[in-house]
Amino acid sequence: MELREYRPEDCREMGELFLDTVRTVNRRDYTEEETKAWAPGLQDLERWNRSFLDHYTLVAREDGRIAGFGDIDRTGYLDRLYVGRDFQGRGIATAICGRLEEHFPVERVTVCASITARPFFEGRGYRVVRSQKVLRRGVYLTNFVMEKRLGESG
Secondary structure, three states: OEEEEOOHHHHHHHHHHHHHHHHHHHHHOOOHHHHHHHOOOOOOHHHHHHHHHHOEEEEEEEOOEEEEEEEEOOOOEEEEEEEOHHHOOOOHHHHHHHHHHHHOOOOEEEEEEEOOOHHHHHHOOOEEEEEEEEEEOOEEEEEEEEEEEOOOOO
């Protein structure tokens, strides 16, 4: 696996990976209606590109494809962390998350984790601050505001 910083030419493939991951991997914890509200189609790639460029964004490549990606902003908010369905369970999210957590000199990292991702983050030492319902295209989705104080186990 190659782990490198984001390039604008990665954006479309990342958008496709996001859409496929939400519609397949996250379907074990969310209904079809919920996943379609979360990921109705390909993202606004211009907006995503700007966001990825504003954040510290990493891309994992394996077998000539993007296997996963993640990004964090300067405040320590881990915005996105997705691994494609064909690459689950290979340590890709662990590698990306570890590098993201180390990048900015912040005391804590926060994330809004899906039901699917919650156990992954708990295993890294994050704790649930609160559960919440977020409205996406008229549908409420459950996720968890989680945080990890850096320097703690994980």
